[in-house]
Amino acid sequence: METLTLAGTSVDVNAEGYLTNMDQWTPELAREMAAQVNIELTDKHFEVIHWLREKQREGVQLSIRKIGNSGLVDIKQFYALFPGGPLKISSKLAGIPKPASCI
Amino acid sequence: MKKILILGAGTAGTMMANKLYRNLNKAVWEITIVDKDENHYYQPGFLFIPFGIYQPKDVIKPKKEFLPKGVNFLINEVEKINVESNEVFLQDGTTLFYDVLIVATGTTPVPEETEGLKDKLWYKDIFEFYTFEGSTNLAKKLENWEGGNLVINLAETIIKCPVAPLEFTFLADAYFTEKGIRDKVNITYVTPLSGAFTKPKTTALLSKLMEEKNITVVPDFYLQRVDNDRKVLVSYDEQEVPFDLLISIPVNKGDKAIQNSNMGDEDGLNFIPTDKHTLQHKKHENIFVIGDATNLPTSKAGSVAHFEAEILTENILSYINGQPLEAKFDGHANCFIETGYGKGTLIDFNYTTEPLPGKFPFAGIGPMSLLKVNRANHYGKLAFRWVYWHMLLTGKKLPVSTTMSMAGKIVEA
Ligand SMILES: Cc1cc2nc3c(=O)[nH]c(=O)nc-3n(C[C@H](O)[C@H](O)[C@H](O)COP(=O)(O)OP(=O)(O)OC[C@H]3O[C@@H](n4cnc5c(N)ncnc54)[C@H](O)[C@@H]3O)c2cc1C
Numbered sequence: 049m050e051t052l053t054l055a056g057t058s059v060d061v062n063a064e065g066y067l068t069n070m071d072q073w074t075p076e077l078a079r080e081m082a083a084q085v086n087i088e089l090t091d092k093h094f095e096v097i098h099w100l101r102e103k104q105r106e107g108v109q110l111s112i113r114k115i116g117n118s119g120l121v122d123i124k125q126f127y128a129l130f131p132g133g134p135l136k137i138s139s140k141l142a143g144i145p146k147p148a149s150c151i
Numbered sequence: 152m153k154k155i156l157i158l159g160a161g162t163a164g165t166m167m168a169n170k171l172y173r174n175l176n177k178a179v180w181e182i183t184i185v186d187k188d189e190n191h192y193y194q195p196g197f198l199f200i201p202f203g204i205y206q207p208k209d210v211i212k213p214k215k216e217f218l219p220k221g222v223n224f225l226i227n228e229v230e231k232i233n234v235e236s237n238e239v240f241l242q243d244g245t246t247l248f249y250d251v252l253i254v255a256t257g258t259t260p261v262p263e264e265t266e267g268l269k270d271k272l273w274y275k276d277i278f279e280f281y282t283f284e285g286s287t288n289l290a291k292k293l294e295n296w297e298g299g300n301l302v303i304n305l306a307e308t309i310i311k312c313p314v315a316p317l318e319f320t321f322l323a324d325a326y327f328t329e330k331g332i333r334d335k336v337n338i339t340y341v342t343p344l345s346g347a348f349t350k351p352k353t354t355a356l357l358s359k360l361m362e363e364k365n366i367t368v369v370p371d372f373y374l375q376r377v378d379n380d381r382k383v384l385v386s387y388d389e390q391e392v393p394f395d396l397l398i399s400i401p402v403n404k405g406d407k408a409i410q411n412s413n414m415g416d417e418d419g420l421n422f423i424p425t426d427k428h429t430l431q432h433k434k435h436e437n438i439f440v441i442g443d444a445t446n447l448p449t450s451k452a453g454s455v456a457h458f459e460a461e462i463l464t465e466n467i468l469s470y471i472n473g474q475p476l477e478a479k480f481d482g483h484a485n486c487f488i489e490t491g492y493g494k495g496t497l498i499d500f501n502y503t504t505e506p507l508p509g510k511f512p513f514a515g516i517g518p519m520s521l522l523k524v525n526r527a528n529h530y531g532k533l534a535f536r537w538v539y540w541h542m543l544l545t546g547k548k549l550p551v552s553t554t555m556s557m558a559g560k561i562v563e564a
Contacts, residue, residue, distance in 0.1 A: 108417065109446070109448055111308065111309070111418055112343075112373060113307070113418045113419060113420070114417045114418050114419075117417060117418070117419045118417075123373070123375075123387050124375070124387055126387075127373075127387045127388045131388065132371070132388075133345070133371055136345075148448070
C-alpha cells in the first residue's frame with residue numbers, strides 16, 4: 049500500500065492510485081486528483097462521482113451502461129466529462145476501487 | 152402435486168431437469184420445463200462452423216433426447232413471469248403455476264441495440280457467429296472472401312463466452328494462412344476492454360499471441376454506431392476503425408420475457424439480480440436463476456452453468472426441505488481457448504482467483520497445462536463436444552471439481 053498526500057491530507061492508495069478506503073475521500077481531494085489529469089470538476093462531475101460512491105456502497109457492479117441508464121448523463125456525455133477511460137477515471141476520482149470486469 | 156417449473160431447456164435448464172428428476176420424490180414433485188425451440192444447439196460449436204471445421208449437423212440435436220421421460224416438456228415461448236402470484240404466462244395463452252421457479256433463459260446477441268449494426272450490410276459485410284444462423288451464413292461468406300480489413304469487435308463487455316471472440320480471431324489467422332491469402336488480410340481486434348482480456352496473466356499470454364500472429368488490438372473502444380456507407384466503426388469518443396468485413400459480437404441481452412417481467416438489473420441488459428453464492432433470486436426466495444440469465448460476476452459459459460447446476464441442485468433440495476442454503480458457488484469457470492493450428496490453452500479461475508499457470512488435474516485423464524499453448528488443450532476443446540452431449544447435459548458427474556481448486560496452480564510470490 050502507498051500513501052498519497054493531496055489537499056493537505058494523506059490517503060491510502062493502491063499501486064494504480066485508487067483509494068483503498070473510500071471513507072478517506074473528500075471533494076477537495078477529488079479536485080486535486082482531477083487537476084492532475086487536466087479535468088476541472090464541475091457540478092455535473094460531482095453528481096456522477098456521488099452517484100458512483102452511492103452505488104459502490106450498495107455493492108452494485110458498476111459499468112458504463114449503468115451510468116448511461118442512471119438518468120444523470122448519457123454515455124456520450126460521460127465520455128465528454130471523463131475523456132479516455134471514463135469509468136476508470138471517474139472511479140479513481142470518486143475514491144472507489146477500479147471497476148472489476150467479471151471475466 | 153407440488154410444481155417445479157424450469158424456464159429454458161438450454162445447457163443449464165436441461166442439466167437441472169435431469170438432476171432434479173433423479174433427486175426429487177416423484178410422488179410429491181412434478182417437473183415441467185419450457186423452451187421455445189425444439190432443437191438444442193451446441194453453441195461452442197458455432198465457433199468452428201465459419202471455418203468449415205464443424206458442419207451444422209454436428210451442433211444440433213432434438214431437445215427431448217436429453218430430457219427424462221418423466222419431465223413435462225412444453226415447446227412454447229414464455230412471455231412473462233408474475234412473481235407475486237407465482238405464475239408464468241406462455242405465448243399460446245397457457246398459465247403455469249409454480250412452487251419453485253428456475254429461470255434458465257440464457258442470453259442472445261441483440262444487434263438492434265447498436266445503431267447501424269443490423270442494417271444494409273447485415274449478413275453481407277457484417278456478420279456474427281453467436282447464433283446458428285450467423286455462423287452458417289458466415290461460413291458461406293468466408294469461403295469466397297478474397298481479403299481486406301477483417302475487424303472483430305465486441306460491442307459490450309458482458310458477453311457470453313468472453314474468450315470466443317479471441318478464439319475466432321486466432322482461427323481466422325490460421326484459416327487465411329492455410330488458404331494462402333493471409334498477406335491480403337489485415338486482422339484488427341477492437342474491444343471495449345483495456346486489453347485483449349481482463350485478467351493480467353491471461354492478457355499477457357494473449358497479447359503475446361496477438362503480436363506473434365500479426366493481429367492489431369484496439370483497446371478501450373466502446374462502439375456507438377456503425378457507419379454503413381463509409382464502412383467504419385465509430386466509438387462514443389469518436390474514434391474510427393474502417394472495415395471490409397466486420398465480425399461483430401453484438402450486445403448480449405437476457406430474454407425479453409425478463410424485461411416484460413421487470414426482473415432485469417440496472418445495466419438494462421435483462422440479467423437477473425441473483426445471489427452469487429446460493430443462486431437464489433435476490434428478492435423472491437422461491438425463484439432461482441442459473442446460467443447466462445444471471446447477473447453473476449463470472450463468465451457466462453457452459454462450464455460455469457455445469458458447476459452452478461451442482462450447487463443449485465443441493466440448494467433446491469435444501470430449500471424444499473426447509474433447510475438453509477448451504478452450498479456456495481465460488482464463480483468457478485474453466486475454459487479451453489483455441490489458438491489456431493491445432494493448438495489451444497486452458498484457463499481455470501473463480502470470483503477471487505485469476506487464471507494462474509501450472510497444471511489442472513482431470514481425474515482419470517491426467518493433468519492439462521494451464522495458460523500454456525499446446526496440442527493437448529486443443530484436443531480437450533474438441534473432446535468437450537462429446538462430453539457435452541453425452542455427460543454434461545444429462546447431469547452426469549464430470550471429472551472436475553465443482554469449486555475451483557488450487558492444486559497444481561503456481562502462485563508467484
Ligand atoms: C460462439 C460460442 C462459443 C461458446 N464456447 C463455449 C465454450 O467453449 N465453453 C463453454 O463452457 N461455453 C461456451 N459457450 C457458452 C455456452 O454455450 C453458454 O454459456 C451456455 O449455453 C449457457 O447455458 P444457458 O442454459 O444459461 O443458456 P442457453 O443454453 O442459451 O439456453 C437458454 C434456453 O432458453 C430458451 N429461451 C430463452 N427465452 C425463452 C422464452 N422466452 N421462452 C422459452 N424459451 C426461452 C432458449 O431457446 C434456450 O434454449 C459458447 C457460446 C457461444 C455463443
